[in-house]
Amino acid sequence: MxxxxxxxxxxxxxxxxxxxxxxxxxxxxxxxxxxxxxxxxxxxxxxxxxxxxxxxxxxxxxxDPNDHITGPYFNVYDHVYEPLFDVTPGEEPQGRIVEDWEHGDDGTVELTIRSDVVFHQGQELTAEDIAFTLERQIDPDVPPASDQVAGLGSIEGAEALDDTTLELSYSGAAQLAEFEFGNYLRAVSQEWYENDAPTTDDGVISGEDAEAFxxxxxxxxxxxxxxxxxxxxxxxxxxxxxxxxxxxxxxxxxxxxxxxxxxxxxxxxxxxxxxxxxxxxxxxxxxxxxxxxxxSFRNIFLPMKNEVEPFDSLEFRQAMNYAVDNEEIISDILNGFGAPMSQPTPPEVNGYNPDLDPYEHDLEQAEELVEEAGYTEDDPADITLTVPEGRYLNDAEVGERAADQIDQLPNVDCDFESVPFDVVSEANSAGVDHEDIPFFLIGWGVITGDADYGMFGFFHDDGGVQSFRDEELQTALEESQVEDDPEEREAMLQEVNEMAQEKAPWVFLHQQQxxxxxxxxxxxxxxxxxxxxxxxxx
CATH class of the missing domain: 3.40.190.10 (Periplasmic binding protein-like II)
Known part of the structure; x- marks a missing residue:
């Protein structure tokens, strides 16, 4: 029964x-x-x-398999548009369609693919198809202007040398490049796309039946x-x-x-x-x-777009972190299924800084910082927290409790609204100066196992889902990307995490169970x- x-x-x-x-x-x-x-x-x-x-x-x-960056979507489409590598978190990529790869000395890697792979509608897979697909992923001028560029930040391009050989070029460290191409390479048939695929006027694959795949x-x-x-x-x-x-x-x-x-x-x-x-x-x-x-490697947090008031104030952003009681949320809303976050990078991910502690819940400190930001009980900051419903573990309830906690501050009025996930996803990709939804709840799974993926997209002008602009943070990320020594690069990423905690681009919530x-x-x-x-x- x-x-x-x-x-x-x-x-x-x-x-x-x-x-x-x-x-x-x-x-x-x-x-x-x-x-x-x-x-x-x-x-x-x-x-x-x-x-x-x-x-x-x-x-x-x-x-369109390149027109998203959402975990459940990958779970569906990876059975159709399979990954070119098998990747186990914390381990090096293993070949799948890619049989072998070798790094050169000039920021390139040569990939050899299987010769017996065909698409469902009959076309043979060639290296040119992978180069074509990568261009769709990383070039903002090529449809669908993909957010997947956030996972391919150091990859500059690809060239098919012959039917089974592809040369990728990258600007960062070899370690970072492997994290990226190991997780994100897929293949769309160029022949099918150009001749038979149902597409919009903007060149995005779109259809209402099986022929769209x-x-x-x-x-x-x-x-x-x-x-x-x-x-x-x-x-x-x-x-x-x-x-x-x-x-x-x-x-x-x-x-x-x-x-x-x-x-x-x-x-x-x-x-x-x-x-x-x-x-x-x-x-x-x-x-x-x-x-x-x-x-999971998924970090749940509240981005604050720092080119929109009042989130342009460091003191205000730090105050939001002090105002939210993570321990209460994890205990009451998540029944203990979660761990407080202190930084953008989850534990067990390369670049995590073990020396950082989560913000403590301190309403008095939060109130003082809001006052320093210029808001008083007579003239409070007026903000709204926008939260998806059904995407993450108890997401709407978590967001509502966080908004209630912030609203306890006498100099902040915090409203709450729940919306479909696609509304939040669009806000996440709308730019750092997006005023309609500047404060929202979202999750980000660091699927590459490397801290760069958890920060580049949000903190870099070329990241695709940027919600925070800071020159010092951006420069530090760029410097870590080109460091070839893995131990030194890990230390640099730990410093970036410490810098991010201090600058408070997000309200750090929890690591999702x-x-x-x-x-x-x-x-x-x-x-x-x-x-x-x-x-x-x-």
Whole structure:
């Protein structure tokens, strides 16, 4: 029988239930501890299902694989437009479509790709397709003016030397370049795009049926219904690699947190993301499903666009950090599923500074700093915090509590509004002087495992999602990008994190705990980068 008790559970109780309380020293140690203790390592390969349905809180609102920078979108489209590398967080990239790569002495790397890869609509993959796709990702004058440039900041361009050889040029350190191209390289067929792909007048791939998709991945799209937040895939017969053991793969979108869990408990889906802490007990009480969770590389924070008043004041931005009580939010809203952040970079990511402590909750200090910024009880600062609903763990509730805490200051009036995620995403990309939504909640997963990716996009003029402009911070990032010595570069990134904490470009909130619900007989280990690949399930 499916569980019917709305049983909330916090992290401490969960540790006791799983017998892990005495053996874990951090949230990351929970990864995998909730499954069958006799499970193997979960590397995948022998999953055998007629149909597998994955339900996420976000469903892609674009068809162009280069026109987004959102984790759940990658989870859908990477099964169609597969990554060229296999990347495990904290490890070096492993070849997938790319068989070999070698760095030169002149800021170049030569990639050799497989010769037996074809697109779903029949075109053969060549190095020219990858060069073409990279240009779409990094050149703002080439459609779709992609935000993916934020993950490819040091990559300058690519040239196809022959059908299977590609030369990438980069301006930074080789280590940084590998973090970037290892995570972001994909392939769109240039022949298909120029002749057959459905596109807008601006050159963005856009369509309402399966013909809008043409990748090289193990699954091809057979049905696409954006109105119902549903995309159906089946194994691609001419796939170069091992054939999937899933007859039909379905991705669905459901923004309702409780709705996703209800679908899982009703056996209407096999896998859901962002299980709310209050729902964990319901899943744990059902023998047919289980919880899988891990501390992710995703940082949840409140950007403050510093070319918009009152966020142009350092004192005001620091005051917002003192006003928000992170410990209360994690305890009351997240049931302990989170860890306070002290800087832009999460622990376990290259460049994290272990010497930095989170801002303490201090309303008196916050009030004094707001006064220094020029705002009084008689003439308070008037701000609004804009928050998405259903994208991150208890995001609307977290944002509302943060706004309430800020509103306790006598010299600040802080309102709160919840909106669809795409509204926040657009604000995030709208520039540092965007006045309509200058203060909002968003998350950023440092999927490359390197601090540059967590900061370049937000703090650099060429970053794509810049919300903070500061010459000193930008210069420090640029200097770290060209440092070839890994240890020296790590130290430089730690200094950038310290500088960022002092300048307070964000209200630092927490590192997100990724909580998934899935069928009990599916073996799968949650990843810190939040990627969900069917080929890693068994």
């Amino acid at each position: 499916k569980g019917v008790i709305n049983q909330s559970i916090d992290r401490r109780t969960l540790l006791k239930l799983t017998g892990a309380a005495g053996a874990t020293s951090g949230l990351g140690a929970l990864a995998g501890c909730l499954g069958d203790p006799d499970d193997d390592d979960g590397d995948g390969g022998d999953l055998d299902l007629d149909t597998l349905t994955i339900t996420q809180g976000e469903f892609p609102d674009v068809e 043409n990748g090289t991945g193990p699954f091809q799209v057979t049905e696409y219904n954006p109105g119902q937040n549903r995309i159906v895939m089946e194994p691609f017969d001419d796939y170069w690699g091992e054939a999937p053991n899933v007859g039909e793969l379905i991705f669905e979108g459901e923004t309702s947190d409780s709705g996703r869990v209800s679908s899982l408990l009703a056996d209407e889906t096999n896998f859901v993301d962002n299980v709310q802490p209050s729902e964990v007990g319901n899943v744990e009480n059902d023998d047919d499903v289980r919880i899988e969770e891990v501390t 990724s909580i998934y619900g899935l069928d009990a007989d599916i073996e799968w280990d949650a990843r810190e980068d939040e990627s969900v690949f069917v080929w890693e399930m068994s």
